[in-house]
Amino acid sequence: MxxxxxxxxxxxxxxxxxxxxxxxxxxxxxxxSFQDKGSYTVIAHFENIGGLKEKALVSMAGVPIGRVSSIRFDTENYDALVNIRIDAQYNNLPTDTSASILTAGLLGDKYIGLTPGGLDENLQEGDTIELTQSALVLERLISQFLFNSSDKDD
Amino acid sequence: MIIFFQHIGQACLKSIEKLGRASLFFIAIISSIGYVLLRPNLLIKQLFSVGVLTFWLIAISGLFVGMVLGLQGVYTLSTFGAESSLGIMVAASLVRELGPVVGALLFAGRAGSALTAEIGLMKATEQLSGMEMMAIDPLKYIIAPRFFAGFISLPLLVAIFSAMGIIGGYLAGVELLHVDSGAYWSQMQASIDFDADIVNGMIKSIIFAWLVSWIALFEGYDAVPTSAGISRATTRTVVNSSFAILIFDFLLTALMFGVA
Amino acid sequence: MISIRNLTFSRGNRKIFDNISMQIMPHKITAIMGPSGTGKTTLLKLIGGQLKPDSGTILVNDQEIHQLSRRALYELRKKMGMLFQSGALLSDMSVYDNIAFPIREHTKLTKSMIRTVVLMKLNAVGLRGARDLMPSELSGGMARRIAMARALALDPEMILYDEPFTGQDPISLAVLVKLIKTLNQTLHLTSIVVSHDVEETASIADYIYLMSEGKIVGQGSPEELTQSDSEWVQQFMQGQADGPVPFHYPADDFSEELFAL
Incomplete structure (x- = not known):
């Protein structure tokens, strides 16, 4: 007992x-949310990724639809080559979708925001996103602002 | 002067010898795994005294550690206006560090010292010798089930500790200090990674479980069989386990989360 | 049955046994006696293969016990019962389970057969009624009798008693003496009794070895020893305070030490 x-x-x-x-x-x-229910990978080239990390979120209209699977330096084009894994359920993104590196909040993590285009064809495994916008680098922004204001003075 | 160096030499040789004995002891335990698997009732008995009896200590400590984290977190984060990140702070510190480390330290104090004292007393009362003379290997019958029970229990206890801590953080942060409940959970989910955080924390707890069970049982088995000897061995278990846990925690953290 | 040849064993720098030889007769009670601290318990541990001698051999059933593989040693130990001074009962089991323990581990008997065997053993030591007690509830004498029942559980050929008479009241002492004697006769055991209680041991032993400081200082049947002309043997057998073993531990002259300051 x-x-x-x-x-x-x-x-x-x-x-x-x-x-x-x-x-x-x-x-x-x-x-x-990270459960692999099937996904496909697309490629995007960025001039500057400015602190984007692997496993960063990829979102469209603010909804997470995938993650950054790897980041490499492309020795041919001298830019960053980012592989993006997108959930298989979002398989109807137009081929002219554009990608930009954004910041969550003032000090938050970098993530990739996708904006849909208007073409009928959809992105497939291994396709490249042609339209990309680099991360905003604060130092560059400041120097641009300074140069601009000094130009006005002239 | 020469005597001084001689003492250092002696101490070194002694600890190397002890490590050697401990390793042989460990090999003997591991090779008894079949014996233990064939007698699950031995393992169940030990799971009770090692795991179940430590449950309340771990659950309640976890809850309060989490509540303290919740309070301190809100006070610190509110200076940056970042209370909504409370969930991340509580969960990350519990799952990565506090759960495995504090859980293992409590386990060493509660279950480890009890194991050492029990084995030491069995040695002192000739129960281990008696068993040998009955042609039953005490390493298999007494030591191995306790080792595996410790090895299984601690990771489970650590999971309970972390879960209770996160609930505690919720109680203190959300219920008491009115951080937004949605932010608490969603921020947590967004930045705690299953592989990097939870699995790594579990790996830590498994390694600590191995360390504490091994140290506690070996100290008991190796104790001088007198009351003073057993009390020294029990102290050594707690001290050595704590050192081992903290040192290994540093090494594992460096390995898992990188030093570069 | 057991023979010890040229055994030497030391602990640290102290020689506990210095080249001793003994012959233990089958089906007889052999006593090994000597003052406290002569390593009598150590001798039993050497015979049981728990300690290794520095040199010399111990043959049990014509097998050299320290050359045996672990498996063979464990096989041999099943034929050896040992009664520890403290009883060495497993403290987390009832009396019944303590005695059933070696049977459960080493045989494939059914539950009801184990029950029969355990009750027989308990009956032999007169404690059938105590089967549901825990070891902590037993008196010293009862614990020793239970331990005896456990030592007999596997029907051994030989049984080693480590100080069976120490610290017992007169009644349990008489019980233990009677038990050792009758068990030896009825089960045809070979018994070794290690003790320093002269009277009780002499009353049941067939042959006695007297040991002191690592050597055998006397041997023979109890009658032979009481008539021995060795002063040391006389002092030990009759329990005299002073003799070849002096009352005083070696020290400087007392009057000198008193006035030293």
Missing amino acids: QYKWLEISVGLFVSVAIAALFFLALQVSNFS
Whole structure:
């Protein structure tokens, strides 16, 4: 009888622990949204990625639809080559979709925002997004502003 | 002067010898895995005394650690107007560091010291020798089930600790200090990564489980079988486990999250 | 059955046994006696293969015990029962389970057969009624009798008793003496009793080895020893305070030490 009670309490303990693990996986982390329900990869070249990281969000109209899967330096074009993995359910993006690197809030993470184009053809696995806009680099912005204002003075 | 160096030499040789004995001890435990698997009732008994009996300590500590994190987090983050990031702060610190480390330290204090004292006392009362003379290997029958029970229990306890902590952070931050509940969970989900954060935290807890169980059982098995010897061994278990946990935590963090 | 040849064993710099040889007769009770701290328990551990000698050999059933593989050693130990001074009962099991433990581990008997065997062993030591107690609830004498029942659980050929008489009240002492004697006769055991209780041991032993400072200082049947002309043997057998073993631990002259300051 005593042994039975022992088994029950150990069983409860293990169940609670597994429930805690599920809680961590589903409620706390991005495990569920990151589930690979099938995806396709497109390529985008950026002149400057300015602090974009792997696994950064890719969103369209503010809704996350994919993630950055890898970032490499392209030795032929001397620019950044970014692979973007997009959920398979969003498979009807026009081929002239444009990508820009944006910042979430003033100090937030960099992410890629996609803006749809108007063509009928859709992006396929391995296609390249032609229209890209680099990250805003604060130093450059400031120097541009300074040069502009000094031009006006003349 | 020469005597001074001689003492250093002796100390070194002694610790190397002890490490050697501990390694043989560990190999003997690992090779008993089949024996333990064939006798699940031994393992269940130990899972109870190592895992279940530590459950409340871990659950309640986790809850309160989380609540403190929630309060401190809100006070610190509100100076930047970033209370909405509370979820990230609480979850990241718990899942990556506090869960495994504090969980393992508590486990060493509660279950580790109990294991050492139990084994040491069994040695002192000749129960281990008695078993050997009955042609039953105490390493298999006594030590191995306790080792595997510790090895299984700690990662589970750490998961409970982290989950309770996150709930505690929610209670303190959202219920008490009115941080937005949606922001708490969604920010957390957006930046806690399953592979990088949760899996790495679990790997840490598995390594700590191995360390603590090994140290606790070896200290007990190697204890001088007198009351003073057992009390020293119990102290050594807590001290050495804590050192090992903190040092390994640094190494693992450097390895997982990178130093570069 | 057991023979010890030229055994030397030391702990640190102290020689506990210095080249001793003994012959233990089958189906007899052999006593090994000596003052406290002569390493009598160590001798039992050497016979059981728990310690390794520096030199010399111990043959048990014509097998050299320290040359045996682990498996063979464990096989041999099944034929050896050992009664520890403290009883060494497993503290987290009831009396019944303690005795059933070696049977469960080493045989494939059914539950009801194990029950029969355990009750027989308990009956032999007169404690069948105590089967549901925990070891912590037993008196010292009862614990020792339970340990005896456990040592007998696997029907061993030989049984080693480590100080069975120490710290017992007169009644449990009489019980233990009687048990060792009758068990030896009825089960045809080979018994080794390590003790320093002269009277009780002499009353049941067939042959006695007297040990002191790592050497055998006397041997023979109890009658032979009481008539021995060795002063040391006389002092030990009759329990005299002073003799070849002086009352005083070696020290400087007392009057000199008193007035030293």
